[in-house]
Amino acid sequence: MNEAVRLSAWVHGGVQGVGFRWWTRARALELGLTGHATNAKDGRVHVVAEGPRSVCERLLELLRSGTTPGRVALVVESWEPARGDVTGFEER
Template sequence: MSDDVRLSAWVHGRVQGVGFRWWTRARALELGLTGFAANKDDGRVHVVARGPRESCERLLELLRGGATPGSVDLVVDDWSGPGDPIEGFTER
């Protein structure tokens, strides 16, 4: 699909050990996205989502929306072409 994109979002705040990756996976699957949510050693969560731009934009809105587990201070996003397909949406 030509409108597919890849969103890479670095989520800062209290987002580890609070169910954030599980919550992100559930929202991404509801939106029909593939990708992953991974804890990083510095306390951030790295979210990569692949699919239609509108769905990725909605996921980004949800990540910034205040209804996540824990507390999000900042989300830094980066957009690119879809790249290679990703199977499913996993927590790492």
């Protein structure tokens, strides 16, 4: 259950221009995850995080918690094995 995984989460709603990527980065760093949060041209934010599955699931819970900046309407997730190609956690 704690194998290294890569979470890809597309966050829909009013999540750009409200500090959402900064908030996500702060939570991911607190959890010890690597990855990035990137604004998409269509208004979504793409969150990619790598680490133990249980920890990535915790980040996903936080993204859906209603405590984020802005308004999250929907989070669409996908999972794959960790690639190990990211260090730190960036806002892009």
